[in-house]
Amino acid sequence: MSTMFALLKIEGKLVWKGIDILIFGICFPIILAVLFGYLLSKEASSGSSNFELSYAAVITIGVLATGVMGLPLTIADYRHRGILKRFQVTPVSPLQLLFAQGLIQLSSALVSFVGVTLVYYLFFDYRLAGSWFMFLSVYAFVIVAMYSIGIFIGSVVPDQKAANMWSSVAYFTMLLFSGATIPYEVMPRFVQLIMDILPLSHGIHLLKMVTTGEAMAGMAVPMLILGICTVISLVGAFKFFKWK
Amino acid sequence: MKKAIECINLVKKFGDYCAVDHMNLSFEKGQISALLGPNGAGKTTTISMILGLITPTSGEVKVLGVPSGTKELRQRVGALMQDVKAADGLTVKEVLQLFRSYYRNPMSLERLLDISGLHADQKRRASSLSGGQRRRLAFAQSLAGNPELLLLDEPTVGMDIEARGRFWDTIQALANDGRTVLLTTHHLEEADAVADHIAVIASGQVVAEGTPERLKAQTTLRTVSFRAANAPAQQEWLTLPGVEKVECNGERIRLYAQETDELLFTLMQSEWGISDIDIQSASLEDTFLTLTGTHKSTTIR
Numbered sequence: 375m376s377t378m379f380a381l382l383k384i385e386g387k388l389v390w391k392g393i394d395i396l397i398f399g400i401c402f403p404i405i406l407a408v409l410f411g412y413l414l415s416k417e418a419s420s421g422s423s424n425f426e427l428s429y430a431a432v433i434t435i436g437v438l439a440t441g442v443m444g445l446p447l448t449i450a451d452y453r454h455r456g457i458l459k460r461f462q463v464t465p466v467s468p469l470q471l472l473f474a475q476g477l478i479q480l481s482s483a484l485v486s487f488v489g490v491t492l493v494y495y496l497f498f499d500y501r502l503a504g505s506w507f508m509f510l511s512v513y514a515f516v517i518v519a520m521y522s523i524g525i526f527i528g529s530v531v532p533d534q535k536a537a538n539m540w541s542s543v544a545y546f547t548m549l550l551f552s553g554a555t556i557p558y559e560v561m562p563r564f565v566q567l568i569m570d571i572l573p574l575s576h577g578i579h580l581l582k583m584v585t586t587g588e589a590m591a592g593m594a595v596p597m598l599i600l601g602i603c604t605v606i607s608l609v610g611a612f613k614f615f616k617w618k
Numbered sequence: 619m620k621k622a623i624e625c626i627n628l629v630k631k632f633g634d635y636c637a638v639d640h641m642n643l644s645f646e647k648g649q650i651s652a653l654l655g656p657n658g659a660g661k662t663t664t665i666s667m668i669l670g671l672i673t674p675t676s677g678e679v680k681v682l683g684v685p686s687g688t689k690e691l692r693q694r695v696g697a698l699m700q701d702v703k704a705a706d707g708l709t710v711k712e713v714l715q716l717f718r719s720y721y722r723n724p725m726s727l728e729r730l731l732d733i734s735g736l737h738a739d740q741k742r743r744a745s746s747l748s749g750g751q752r753r754r755l756a757f758a759q760s761l762a763g764n765p766e767l768l769l770l771d772e773p774t775v776g777m778d779i780e781a782r783g784r785f786w787d788t789i790q791a792l793a794n795d796g797r798t799v800l801l802t803t804h805h806l807e808e809a810d811a812v813a814d815h816i817a818v819i820a821s822g823q824v825v826a827e828g829t830p831e832r833l834k835a836q837t838t839l840r841t842v843s844f845r846a847a848n849a850p851a852q853q854e855w856l857t858l859p860g861v862e863k864v865e866c867n868g869e870r871i872r873l874y875a876q877e878t879d880e881l882l883f884t885l886m887q888s889e890w891g892i893s894d895i896d897i898q899s900a901s902l903e904d905t906f907l908t909l910t911g912t913h914k915s916t917t918i919r
Contacts, residue, residue: 380719388707456701463669463697464763465689466720 377466381474389444389478399439399482404489406555407432411498422503422586424557429494429502430581431554434516434574436486438554440479441520442527443545448475449528450537459618468617476521483517504587512584512593516577519600522607523573529611548574573603621680622647622767622798623668628677630663630822637663639822640677645815650789650799652809652816656910660822661802662700665771668800669697682767693722696765698757698773710747710755711740714762721763733788734758735781749776757785761792768792770801774808786812806903820910834905839863839874841898842881846871847891858884 389395410432414425449472452458461468494500502509527544531537549555551565552574558566569575576596583593623645630638638660645651655661666672667679670687679686682694708716711727718724731737734754739747744755753776760768774782782805789799789812803809809816810830817827826833839862846869855864860875875881878897885892 377719380716384708384712384716387712391707456699459671460699460759462671463692463695463699464717464720465692 403435407493436483441524445524446528526607529615624680626678649814652813655819696760698760698770717762725764730758843872
């Protein structure tokens with residue numbers, strides 16, 4: 375049994391046994407998808423309907439839960455238990471452990487994505503207007519950005535308490551004020567200005583453009599903001615990572 | 619005999635604080651060696667540098683003939699650290715299987731379970747084990763790679779007497795297999811019983827090293843205790859040959875001296891009514907206290 379396979383098996387068991395990921399990462403977005411299917415208007419007065427726009431938002435909830443909540447909490451827990459320190463004296467790099475953990479969290483996000491997509495497609499006749507390739511590429515980019523924020527939080531927090539606090543702040547702020555649950559379009563203008571600060575707002579904005587098949591011209595700025603956020607987070611994580 | 623570990627002029631500073639101060643230390647292959655020292659002496663810093671976890675400020679560490687901390691070396695070295703817990707939700711068997719998967723030539727699961735004495739608990743969650751059982755599991759994890767060299771930092775903390783006995787038997791058996799063991803411990807009597815070689819460090823420096831017997835012989839006083847029916851004034855005991863310290867407890871007198879032959883002869887010749895004589899050699903604990911308490915004046919090279 376290869377080391378990575380063993381790590382994936384064990385990390386998968388640990389993550390999938392947890393009820394948190396099931397509730398926040400999978401059930402919550404699927405339930406929200408069903409609610410949006412019934413509640414949001416499918417009439418498109420100009421461009422896309424509110425229901426069509428909501429797809430781009432709901433598929434980010436699983437990414438947010440796993441990347442910004444699950445990943446930093448696990449890193450902080452492993453550090454607290456001395457597991458990262460223990461790995462430093464084995465032939466396996468602690469980075470391999472974190473990579474395996476990231477892949478397993480990602481698998482949960484993808485289950486959430488598939489579940490939400492099936493609800494939209496099978497129960498509410500949703501159809502993606504843009505290119506699937508473009509959509510999946512942008513979705514992958516948003517995942518990388520959100521996971522880099524989670525890795526940054528997990529890397530710099532001194533203990534589990536701080537990890538809990540900062541990941542909760544990041545998770546709930548972006549959940550409520552990025553358009554993931556409450557549509558950006560219904561917010562007052564001054565709240566929209568605040569929402570524009572949050573990285574996920576730009577991710578959802580990008581996803582809305584590619585799911586509705588809008589022109590590519592408006593993508594440059596959100597892409598640049600997410601790219602900068604990713605680079606800063608990963609460089610910061612690499613520079614300030616605490617093994618113990 | 620070849621050297622398993624060589625620390626050459628090793629220095630580690632944390633800011634202005636010098637945790638390890640020009641340490642020269644070596645441990646032979648195939649031996650059980652112990653690193654003793656009071657809290658803050660630099661034991662864990664030294665072990666961490668040997669493992670490659672921290673980089674020396676200056677000096678060099680060679681482990682099994684190569685610089686410490688390489689990935690290849692980690693295949694050959696097992697380590698038991700302090701304050702390490704297993705992940706929640708994993709069974710004993712899963713923890714051991716996971717660690718076995720990291721190595722090219724792992725020890726068999728059966729042997730690891732035998733060594734840890736956790737055969738009956740292999741399906742239990744590691745997080746539900748008692749403190750001593752967790753320590754035994756951590757010990758088995760350190761052996762998962764079938765290591766040539768084993769570094770154990772306070773290995774018996776939390777173990778009960780029976781588990782400690784089995785642990786030391788296992789260490790002896792591993793050494794008999796040709797493996798090298800370096801441990802730190804606070805149980806001096808255990809180090810005395812099991813170690814072939816002991817290095818005592820204090821304030822980041824080696825203050826003495828050698829076999830337990832050599833250390834005890836060179837560094838500590840023997841005690842002669844007896845009853846004296848007509849004891850003289852206390853100061854008079856200090857004038858006797860070799861006597862360095864006196865303790866009086868009623869009729870019971872205890873004299874501390876390097877050499878006891880001449881002292882005994884003098885006592886028996888005296889008119890102080892000496893009876894009930896008891897002579898004791900120093901314990902390793904006495905040696906340890908002597909060396910680490912006043913190490914600058916008692917350094918032995």
